[in-house]
Amino acid sequence: MLTALLLVALAQDPAGEAPPPAEPPAAAPTAETPPPSGEEQPAAPAAPVRNKAADDVQRGAKKAQELPGDARLQALEELQKQYGGVDINPVLPPRGWAMDKFMELSPPDQARVVARRFLEDLIAGDGRGLASASGLPFFFDERRIEKLDELRNEWARVLRSRRTDLLTLYSVEILTAADMEKKYGRAPQRLGAWPTRGSNTFLAVGNLSGHATVLLLRQSGITWQVLGIHD
Numbered sequence: 001m002l003t004a005l006l007l008v009a010l011a012q013d014p015a016g017e018a019p020p021p022a023e024p025p026a027a028a029p030t031a032e033t034p035p036p037s038g039e040e041q042p043a044a045p046a047a048p049v050r051n052k053a054a055d056d057v058q059r060g061a062k063k064a065q066e067l068p069g070d071a072r073l074q075a076l077e078e079l080q081k082q083y084g085g086v087d088i089n090p091v092l093p094p095r096g097w098a099m100d101k102f103m104e105l106s107p108p109d110q111a112r113v114v115a116r117r118f119l120e121d122l123i124a125g126d127g128r129g130l131a132s133a134s135g136l137p138f139f140f141d142e143r144r145i146e147k148l149d150e151l152r153n154e155w156a157r158v159l160r161s162r163r164t165d166l167l168t169l170y171s172v173e174i175l176t177a178a179d180m181e182k183k184y185g186r187a188p189q190r191l192g193a194w195p196t197r198g199s200n201t202f203l204a205v206g207n208l209s210g211h212a213t214v215l216l217l218r219q220s221g222i223t224w225q226v227l228g229i230h231d
Contacts, residue, residue: 019170020210024184025230057083057091057221061103076100083221090133091221103222108174108202111217114224115204116172118215123167123208127155135220139228142190170207177203194228 057079064075076099083091093102093110094117102110114133121129137146140158145151175183177196180203187194196203200219205212208231216228 019168019207022171022205022207022210022212025205025212025214053083054091054221061099061222065103073100090135090223090225093223094133099222107200107219111202111204111224112172112174114226115174115206115215115217116169118226119169119172119206119208119213123164123169125159125164127152127159130155133226135218135225135227137227139191139194139216139230141228141230142193144193167208170209172207173205175203175205177201180205191230 060079061076064072064079067075080092080099093099094114097113102113105113118130118133121133131148131152134151136148136151137144138151139145140154145154181187194216195201195218196216198218202217202224204215204217206215211231213229213231215226217224218227219225
């Protein structure tokens with residue numbers, strides 16, 4: 001059953017549907033390329049927030065990986081029990097996923113699973129799911145949100161103002177910031193503060209009914225948190 005779930009989550013397109021091509025994002029959200037001469041310099045990228053729970057989970061998962069068979073599974077289950085209630089800055093795979101199966105995926109495939117679940121929650125209007133998968137600070141385009149209550153309120157406002165239930169998720173593409181810029185061009189200045197640097201950071205481009213929605217993802221614990229959205 002878990003193998004089937006993995007295959008479904010990683011599938012790019014629903015069976016039997018020919019997805020419309022996604023409109024390319026306005027530009028690649030990356031803070032690495034300076035603006036042309038004469039343009040105002042963007043603010044310096046925000047430093048990543050250290051998360052003690054994420055560090056503890058990474059250490060625990062590393063130790064568990066060294067254990068044999070049943071002992072390894074038991075250690076991972078204990079981590080889930082201990083940290084499964086984290087409300088923000090998630091440190092475990094999306095709900096319904098077994099940690100051992102999730103950890104067998106490559107980092108880009110892990111990020112794709114998280115991005116797909118996030119966009120599915122957006123379509124479903126699940127504000128709680130969106131907030132719990134988000135990291136802080138979180139960026140709605142250029143707007144930076146640093147408090148959990150403010151983030152929850154903003155998601156509630158966004159979901160009230162949009163008919164997200166009319167959208168269909170066709171595919172999710174995972175790219176590094178450098179590859180994103182090569183493919184889609186330089187980011188607009190308003191996204192200059194997005195913290196895109198680092199080997200543990202990806203950008204996801206979701207094809208939502210033919211429209212590109214970009215997510216910023218960074219590794220946290222043994223999963224990936226969403227730090228920004230641009231559509």
